[in-house]
Amino acid sequence: MSGSETHGDRLASLVDIDRLIHEPARLTILAFLTVVDSADFVFLMRQTGLTWGNLSSHMSKLEEAGYIQVEKEFRGRKPYTMLHLTQEGRVAFQEYRHRLRQVLDDLPD
Amino acid sequence: MSHDINLKELERRAWRSVFQDGLWDIYLGLLLLAMAIGALLSDAGIASETGSLLAHVGLVVLATLGLWAGKRFITLPRLGRVKFGSKGKARKMKAMLLLVFSALLGAALFVFIWLILRQGRTEGLPLQLIVPAIWSVNALVVFSLGAYFLDYERLYLIGVMYAVAVPADRLLRELVGLDLTFLAFGVPAAVILITGALILVRFLRDYPVPEEEVSPAEEVLNVRQ
Numbered sequence: 001m002s003g004s005e006t007h008g009d010r011l012a013s014l015v016d017i018d019r020l021i022h023e024p025a026r027l028t029i030l031a032f033l034t035v036v037d038s039a040d041f042v043f044l045m046r047q048t049g050l051t052w053g054n055l056s057s058h059m060s061k062l063e064e065a066g067y068i069q070v071e072k073e074f075r076g077r078k079p080y081t082m083l084h085l086t087q088e089g090r091v092a093f094q095e096y097r098h099r100l101r102q103v104l105d106d107l108p109d
Numbered sequence: 110m111s112h113d114i115n116l117k118e119l120e121r122r123a124w125r126s127v128f129q130d131g132l133w134d135i136y137l138g139l140l141l142l143a144m145a146i147g148a149l150l151s152d153a154g155i156a157s158e159t160g161s162l163l164a165h166v167g168l169v170v171l172a173t174l175g176l177w178a179g180k181r182f183i184t185l186p187r188l189g190r191v192k193f194g195s196k197g198k199a200r201k202m203k204a205m206l207l208l209v210f211s212a213l214l215g216a217a218l219f220v221f222i223w224l225i226l227r228q229g230r231t232e233g234l235p236l237q238l239i240v241p242a243i244w245s246v247n248a249l250v251v252f253s254l255g256a257y258f259l260d261y262e263r264l265y266l267i268g269v270m271y272a273v274a275v276p277a278d279r280l281l282r283e284l285v286g287l288d289l290t291f292l293a294f295g296v297p298a299a300v301i302l303i304t305g306a307l308i309l310v311r312f313l314r315d316y317p318v319p320e321e322e323v324s325p326a327e328e329v330l331n332v333r334q
Contacts, residue, residue: 031116031119032119032123034116034119035116035119035120035123035194036120036123036191036192036193036194036197037192037193037194037197038191038192039123039189039190039191039192040189040190040191041189042186042187042188042189042190042319043126043188043189043190043191044189045189045319046126046187046188046189046316047119047122047123047126052319052320080190082190082192
C-alpha cells in the first residue's frame, strides 16, 4: 500500500463521518442517551445545557433520522414524553466514535 | 472537542444529578432529628416510652412522605425524568441490599445485647463502651459503603454525623452528669439538615421550573396522529 493511498483512505474515513451526529449539540444528546435507558426533554435540557428551542430542533432531526424514539408515558393521569436511543442510533453512534477515533489517531502530530 | 467522548463521565454526571437537590440529605437529617425528638419527649417526661416511640415512628413517616413529595413536586419539574439502564439498577440493588444487611445486623446486635442484659450477664462487660462502638462502626461502614456504591460523597459526612451521636450522648452523660440525648442527636442532625437546606436552596436557584411549552417530541407525536 502506498503512502498516497493511505492518505486517501484517511480522507475517505473523514468524509464518511456521519454529519448528523458530528454536530456538537446532537453529539452531546446522543452521548447522554447512550448512557441512560431513557430521559425526558427537561432532563436532557439540563444535562446538555441547550435551550428549549435548540434542543427541539436537534431532537426533531435525530428523530427523523430514526436515531431516537419518542414515547409517551403516563404517571397517573399526567402524560410525559420519554426519549430513548434506537438500535439504529446506537449503532450509528458507535460507528461515529470508531471512525472519529481512527481518523484522529491517524493524523500526524 | 476532546479526542474521545467520555461516556463514563457523562454517565456519572447524569447519575449524580439525582442527589444534587439535597432532599436525601434533609431526609437523613430528619431521621436523626426524629431520634432526638423521641429522646427529648421521653427524657423530659412529656411522653411515655411507648409515646415517644410512636412520635419517632410518626416523624419518620412524615419525613418519608416529605421526601416523596419533594422529589415529585420540586425535583422532577426542575430536573426532568431519567431512567437508568442496568448499571443504575445494579447500583440501587447494591445499596438496597446494604441497607437490609445493616438493618438485620443492627437488629441482631440489639437482640444479642438485650439477651445479655436480660440474663444479667453484664459483669465485666463495658456496655457503656460496647453500645456506642457498635453504633458508630455500623453507621460509618453502612454510610461509607452507600457513598461508594451510590457515588454520593456527602454520605461520608452524614455517616460521621450519625456515628458521633451515641458516643457524644455517653460522653455528655459522663462529663455533665445530665441526660442530653436530644443535643447529642440534635446537633449532628442540624449539621446534616443545614447542609441539605443550603444544597436545596442552590438547586432551586440554579434550576427554575422551565416554562410550559409543548415539547417538539409531543409535536412530532401530534403530527403523526
